[in-house]
Amino acid sequence: MADQQRIHPNHDVESPPPQHQPIPPPSQTSPSAPLLRGASKSDQNDAVDRPIQQTLPVVIRPKRKRRHSLCCRCFCWKFSILLALIIVIAAVIGILYLVFQPKLPKYTVDKLSVSEFDLRNDSSLFAVFNVTITAENPNKKIGIYYEDGSHISGWYNDTKLCQGSLPKFYQGHENTTVLNIPLTGEITEDATGLLSSLVQTEQQTGSIPLNLKVKQPVRVKLGALKLMEVKFNVKCKLTVDDLSASNPITIQSSDCDFSFSL
Structure with missing residues (x-):
């Protein structure tokens, strides 16, 4: 067949004409609001009335270590080390005390003499004293090295x-x-005013107050162990009846206080 036959559908004359479906009336809702399947009309209206909320992502930041906690740990470590050191030192001191039973040395001023205490032509006052001091070491197992650099005034x-x-000398066990x-x-x-004050005090009270101050570097010997250098500080309060070079001097009272420092 040179020309292909075109087949057209035959229209049934007896069939009824197609009926047009009525177009529903426009809804009161906004045409842009989508309808939800399976939801009632009231739910759909509520969904349209509610504004669309956008959910922001939650950012989880890593927790930073607090600085004060680190400082607290450092302080606790230092405090623990210091406490342990104090305990060790206290234990050593306690053992040494039980073994050697240390006692403080004793000092007394026995005699004071004045060789010169007069005004000179230039109105200066020159003094030459001689002091007799008794040093007692009451310890049975401790010796004392009196080193150079002492000062008494x-x-x-x-x-x-x-x-x-x-x-400079060494004082052995139980030595005086x-x-x-x-x-x-x-x-x-x-100098003139000082001499007048001394004479006036002697006439009013019958005595003259004096102070003797001693600073003496020493090294303590525990058995065969020689410890580090410390300083003995001695302060003696005296009252004498006179400071004249021509008269013998009587010590009316004497009181010495002892202390030491590193």
Whole structure:
């Protein structure tokens, strides 16, 4: 067949004409609002009335270590080390105390003599004293090395009258040593007024107050162990009846306080 036959559908004349479906009336809702399947009309209206909420992503940040917690740990470590060190030192001191039973040395001023205490032509006051001090070491197992660098001075109120030093020596166990120490000094400021004050005090009270101050570096020996250097500080309060070079001097009272420092 040269030309292909075209087949067209035959229209049934007897069939009824197609009926057009009525177009529903437009809804009151917004045409842009989508309808939800399986939801009632009221739910759909509520969904349209509610604004669309956008959910933001939650960002989880890593927790930072608090700085104060680190400082607290550091403080606790330091405190623990310090506490342990204190306990160890206290234990060592306790053991040494039980073994050696240390006792403080004792010092007394036995005698004071004045060789010179007169005004000179230049209105200065020159003083030469001699002090006799008894040093007692009551310890049975402890020796004392008196080192160089000691200093002893005699004072009237706030005025230093004279000064000197103790000799270097070793004091053994339960030993008593008597020291004769020369002291010299020269007062150039208001020497006349100082001498007048001394004479007036003697006439009013019958005594003259004096202070002797001693600073002595020592090393303590525990058995065969020689410890580090410490300083003995001795302060003696004296009252004498006179400071004249021509008269013997009587010590009316003497009281010495002892302390030490590293």
